[in-house]
Amino acid sequence: MALAQRIEDRDEGQARAPAIASALRTIETEREGLACLMAAIGNGLGEPFAQAVARIGAARGRVICTGMGKSGHVARKIAATMASTGTPALYVHPAEASHGDLGMIQPDDVVLALSWSGETTELADIIGYTRRYRVGLVAITSNAASTLGREADTCLALPKAKEACPNGLAPTTSTAMQLALGDALAVALLEARGFSARDFSVFHPGGRLGASLRQVREVMHGGERLPLVALGTPMRAAVAEIDAKGFGSVLVVDDEGRLAGILTDGDVRRAIFSREGLEGLPVEAVMTHNPRTIAPETLLAKALQIQEAMKITALVVVDQDRPVGLVHYHDLLRTGVA
Template identity: 80%
Template sequence: MALAQRVEDADRGEAHHAPAVASALRTIGTERDGLACLMEAVGNGLGDAFTAAVALISGARGRVILTGMGKSGHIGRKIAATMASTGTPALYVHPAEASHGDLGMVQPEDVVVALSWSGETTELADIIGYARRYRVGLVAITSNTGSTLGREADVCLTLPKAREACPNGLAPTTSTAMQLALGDALAVALLEARGFSAREFGIYHPGGRLGASLRQVREVMHGGGQMPVVPRGTPMRAAIAEIDAKGFGSVLVVEADGRLAGIVTDGDIRRNIFRNDLDALNVEAVMSTKPRTVGPETLLAKALEIQESMKITALVVVEDGRPVGLLHYHDLLRSGVA
């Protein structure tokens, strides 16, 4: 194909994609404006209702039951998943299925969080009635405080009116973005109120790279007889033999009482390889006296950050100043975090 033809085709392609890009920018901008309105609302009157919702859910002995129809239902499922993964037991109940037996999933000690932009979703009627009859806590997420859902709720989180990104003003776009953001805000406020730790987060996320990064150093470090260790005063020849035997490219040097004194690495040996008296030296003459250390409870993600930022391959794991393990970069690779 001639160069002129290829340029002409490329120009046509660029022109073809320009409307799509403009559409994307309009959509994102419209949703951004909706989130800005939501932030302003939370900073004003909505903040009091939000605080009340957090208190109601935190004080419940049961679970959070998310429910909603259509797009609101999909958002409800995501909020339930986020809450469950951050220490707030939660599940989604489809409102139509609730009317055919799934109301048995809702118990008096639970709190129902119902999503409906209009607040008049027909399918929510039975679960709202059930919550009122059996004194189940009810939180509404709606744009209409005066709706059936808004009036019946113990706490009504009223979303500000905002223009949908859909050019017809019909497809839920900005509205669902605000629902999702408010649901995330609830989940985060609840985990902060509970003091939910990264360690607990790891319990609920054992799979994949995220799960690996939330494991602790003690789970993958080499300890006991696997550690390359020599006492202070050891000749370098013996120290090198220990490095070769254990295969970590380094050896830990300890005081007579077991406290960490330093580390001799392959790099230390290379920097001294041309010394005529290397064989006659003790480890003190070559070792680094301030090796990088971590505690056994350190998260693997943090250990990886230290190794990569310091450009080192091994970390000494210490407790009370004494080495209890060695963590090599290869251990992080095998764990899946690197």
Template identity: 80%
Template sequence: MAPADTASAQRGTARSLPPAQEPAPVPSPSPAVASALRTIATERDGLACLMESIGNGLGTAFTAAVERLVTARGRVILTGMGKSGHIGRKIAATFASTGTPALYVHPAEASHGDLGMVQPEDVVVALSWSGETTELADIIGYARRYRVGLIAITANAGSTLGREADVCLTLPKAREACPNGLAPTTSTAMQLALGDALAIALLEARGFSAREFGIYHPGGRLGASLRQVREVMHAGGQMPLVTRGTPMRAAIAEIDAKGFGAVVVVEEDGRLAGIVTDGDLRRNVFRRDLDSLAVEALMSGTPRTVSPETLLAKALEIQESMKITSLIVVENERPVGLVHYHDLLRSGVA
């Protein structure tokens, strides 16, 4: 081929290739989304500073605060003005629900009679970012006069509150998410996080159990999940129960009479032997000798069991993960009850 022809062919080949694909433009977030991301990032940075502070000098004061609260014979009194007061209310509620008796006292109302709520055996936890909140003056003075324990949560250790406190939890300086640097945002996030940290440290120090947690949270799905199996199980004459050696005809009658789709099999001495479910019956329904068989011929010798103290949330997790509808409740190797999936649904845990 002539050089000119070769060049022409190459140009033709080049023209036949598809144009290069440009990357699709990434849409810019809306102003509202961009603002939300900046706010969360700023508060996240503040929490990171708080974590760093606890790992350094603040950790010593935090330990002292926990020890003071654990040994208090009275209640924890939260107080604070404005946004700090709202955070104080939440911390008080968290303390109370996790085993630390607590209440919130409004500092302005304290000056007009509510100081009577504060007793010498109590510990006051006062929140003020500046530490110079005017409304806190009377409750601080009262705490010092009557030797009430005082813990400060402030960003200014040299403030009136910081100096008067037995323990000062000094928050690190951090930029507020507000573009004007004024509205309490990062500061209240750090206050709240530190309050939660105190509550959990106290919970762990006291060995506060899920059972005790359930006592203070009886309502809703959370309350239901913290109830125990013994509260909903079928016991005594309600249990579908036969002994080893029982003919299948009688076992089927027991399944039908009790209506749980299963029958629990026990040894002569009452120990658990196994379970026969309606699924076992369906798998053997065409056996000609079904009626003449003893119950142990069809039973599963390794049924799923729980103790009476098992939380309903755990019982539900077992049933759903194992795809079973009944759990045998066992105590000292003997069945004492049966809990059905429908019982858990009725309890509100699911």
């Protein structure tokens, strides 16, 4: 039985080997294409790329992304990436544009048209429309001498590269290059606008990503739920406050309400074995001084990072050195961040 299993495993491994080799060849070929793209940006393509960023960034309207076939699918993704990172964008199907959707394109917009050959028939009406009504046109094509390349205000000419398809026909490396250049445009525009993680959260309220972009103030426990005692409070009373609020800790403040320390269940357990007369001691004799704090506007993703790195379950939320809240690891679990 063991021998039969080994033979079966060997046969399965031999059957998988061609697929694995194919995957490695595809990725290697596409990586070579991206390397060519990087070289091109450093040698000639960089200037029109900067012009495209400036043109789109200065536009008062939207980026109208368009393309047919595989280029159209890439254009849709570029539009989605731009829209989610602070550059208003939408996709217009070039064939539909010829039947009324040209009305979606306004004079303040910029058209970003993708066509590997630059001679895609369905793009003709959009190109003509942009020229007639002086709408900005940025082209991504491999043929700067094509109709699209010649008519564009800015032409981003992609370098020639071998397709990963063994027949050299299916768009593979070419679409990877288009997508990478589109991402580069979106990120350059994001950086030029100073688009922050907080801005990003406005467009990504759903799922785990949306949860991680929420702020600590949205989930922290504050007000009467906040476990607080003053310096000088006897340990018995401090432990009672821990039990009453149920967070496994109590915050200690000075006479002016500034954070002085934190007493945790762990502090109490350790003190039991090292001190006598624990109940009568003041809280500051046992508490942890200089606890880890965080600001109310901190993102939950950052709070999670700190808790996991420091191996702590709670963070004190402070505003001008005064505790205003407590965020527990369980709160992050409930929001879906952790």
